Amino acid sequence: MPENAPVWAIVVLPVALAVAAVVTAGFDAVLSGAAGRGHAGGIRRAGRRAATPVREALRLLVQQPRRTTAADRLLGRLGVVLVPVAAVLAGAVLPWGFRAVSDPSVGVVWFNAMEALAWAAVWLAGWGPNSALSLISGYRFLAQGLAYELPHMFALTTAALGAESLRVGDVVAAQEGVWFVVWMPVAFAAYLLSALAMAFWGPFAHPLARDAAGGAAAELAGVDRLVFLGGRWLLLVVTAGFSVPLFLGGGHGPLLPGWAWTLLKTAAVLALLVILRRALPVLRMERYMEAAWMVLVPLTLLQALFVAVVVLNR
Amino acid sequence: MFDDVIFWSLAMLAVAAGVMVFRFDSMARATYALLLSLLCVGGEVLLLGLDYLGVVIVLMMTIEMAIMAVFMVMYMMNPAGLMPMTMIHNKRGAAVICAVVFAALAAGILLTPWPARRGRASADPTMDLGMSLMGPQMLTMMTLGLALFATIVVTVVLATRRGRYDRFGDDLKARTADDPVRGGVGR
Numbered sequence: 001m002p003e004n005a006p007v008w009a010i011v012v013l014p015v016a017l018a019v020a021a022v023v024t025a026g027f028d029a030v031l032s033g034a035a036g037r038g039h040a041g042g043i044r045r046a047g048r049r050a051a052t053p054v055r056e057a058l059r060l061l062v063q064q065p066r067r068t069t070a071a072d073r074l075l076g077r078l079g080v081v082l083v084p085v086a087a088v089l090a091g092a093v094l095p096w097g098f099r100a101v102s103d104p105s106v107g108v109v110w111f112n113a114m115e116a117l118a119w120a121a122v123w124l125a126g127w128g129p130n131s132a133l134s135l136i137s138g139y140r141f142l143a144q145g146l147a148y149e150l151p152h153m154f155a156l157t158t159a160a161l162g163a164e165s166l167r168v169g170d171v172v173a174a175q176e177g178v179w180f181v182v183w184m185p186v187a188f189a190a191y192l193l194s195a196l197a198m199a200f201w202g203p204f205a206h207p208l209a210r211d212a213a214g215g216a217a218a219e220l221a222g223v224d225r226l227v228f229l230g231g232r233w234l235l236l237v238v239t240a241g242f243s244v245p246l247f248l249g250g251g252h253g254p255l256l257p258g259w260a261w262t263l264l265k266t267a268a269v270l271a272l273l274v275i276l277r278r279a280l281p282v283l284r285m286e287r288y289m290e291a292a293w294m295v296l297v298p299l300t301l302l303q304a305l306f307v308a309v310v311v312l313n314r
Numbered sequence: 315m316f317d318d319v320i321f322w323s324l325a326m327l328a329v330a331a332g333v334m335v336f337r338f339d340s341m342a343r344a345t346y347a348l349l350l351s352l353l354c355v356g357g358e359v360l361l362l363g364l365d366y367l368g369v370v371i372v373l374m375m376t377i378e379m380a381i382m383a384v385f386m387v388m389y390m391m392n393p394a395g396l397m398p399m400t401m402i403h404n405k406r407g408a409a410v411i412c413a414v415v416f417a418a419l420a421a422g423i424l425l426t427p428w429p430a431r432r433g434r435a436s437a438d439p440t441m442d443l444g445m446s447l448m449g450p451q452m453l454t455m456m457t458l459g460l461a462l463f464a465t466i467v468v469t470v471v472l473a474t475r476r477g478r479y480d481r482f483g484d485d486l487k488a489r490t491a492d493d494p495v496r497g498g499v500g501r
Contacts, residue, residue: 072340072342072343074343075342075343075346078346104365105365105366106365106366106369109366109369109370109373110369112373113369113370113372113373113376116373116376116377117376119376119377119380120346120349120376120379120380123380123383124342124346127342139384142380142381142384145377145380146381149377166366286495286497287496287497289497290497291497294497
């Protein structure tokens with residue numbers, strides 16, 4: 001059943017991801033507007049608020065880029081560009097219905113490797129401008145990475161274990177009957193947490209937090225800032241979207257075709273994350289570190305053990 | 315043909331980036347040049363058809379180098395490339411050793427009577443490679459893995475300055491640990 005999408009999908013993928021990112025950012029802006037300035041009142045007002053990210057993007061396009069003294073421009077630029085590139089490369093194994101741009105036999109590992117590029121990206125973006133606050137935030141993200149990566153890898157491993165394959169297509173096919181979220185709820189929750197942490201967004205936005213004057217993005221202006229922050233939304237969309245083939249049955253569902261189910265489920269996961277963000281404070285990474293290693297690692301390991309026993313007895 | 319082009323481009327890039335590790339005087343740049351070199355090696359492994367190993371090299375090396383950059387910046391004399399320094403010590407001796415090792419390896423490659431391929435490549439080369447590397451010695455490998463992991467844990471335990479007596483008092487009876495930074499689970 002799983003097959004590769006036609007060649008033009010390579011061009012469509014970044015565009016589709018960007019559209020999804022803009023819509024998600026717009027939804028978040030509507031909720032932010034409602035929280036900050038009261039209920040929108042009319043559909044027009046809400047629409048204007050939803051267009052905030054687009055307006056902001058246009059503003060950044062014409063804004064003057066900021067130069068700092070003795071900056072490492074090469075590494076800084078590399079870090080900024082790497083964020084959206086990593087997101088799109090990880091998105092290449094994201095199945096749309098039952099077809100992905102590429103469905104390699106080690107798709108799950110590929111996804112993990114590409115999103116790990118974010119480690120390098122945020123640190124480089126923080127290092128580049130030769131500014132203390134952005135450098136601190138680069139280090140913050142590495143610490144955060146150490147906290148989220150282990151439970152994240154165990155969650156990915158659990159899903160692959162349930163399907164007995166590292167191919168994303170096989171993982172989706174294995175969920176034709178029962179979705180993995182039903183018998184791997186712990187892995188699903190750990191995955192969602194690490195997806196937020198990986199996109200350094202919401203409760204895990206400490207690397208870009210206000211207490212460090214905007215953190216790794218403190219010295220970024222103009223197009224640099226647009227690419228970095230836009231890349232972060234892309235990363236959020238891709239990591240949240242990957243939970244659909246991993247745990248939520250991919251394109252499987254009654255009545256509607258596969259692509260529609262993928263779209264619906266991805267939208268639901270993103271909406272959940274955007275809404276939950278308003279209920280959660282920003283977490284310092286040393287707090288998440290202890291919670292991740294003392295609670296999440298044992299829990300995800302137990303979850304993997306449970307799945308392994310089920311698979312062995314199948 | 316296409317494979318040859320990819321092989322040689324990756325190989326040249328890997329070597330060039332490897333050279334740049336010693337040319338850059340910024341530790342951050344040196345570390346990420348090393349990462350670039352290792353990513354190219356990962357690409358070469360992918361080219362061999364060892365998909366899993368290639369992607370795992372990319373994954374591990376990215377995380378490893380991101381962490382290593384922290385230590386490079388911390389320990390080296392010239393973290394940001396603001397003061398001139400060189401990565402090369404004992405220049406003449408190093409050059410001789412490198413030349414000899416390179417010559418020996420190149421001679422080995424050229425002089426070895428490589429066998430021609432018999433049969434066809436297997437469907438899952440990663441599995442076969444794993445089996446031929448450690449199939450009959452699985453028990454040894456697993457013991458080795460545990461021993462390595464235990465070594466890591468022991469090293470960390472020995473290196474940490476604060477032990478349980480610092481955290482829970484001399485009689486280990488304190489209800490909450492006395493930590494400079496409070497953790498996330500309220501201990």
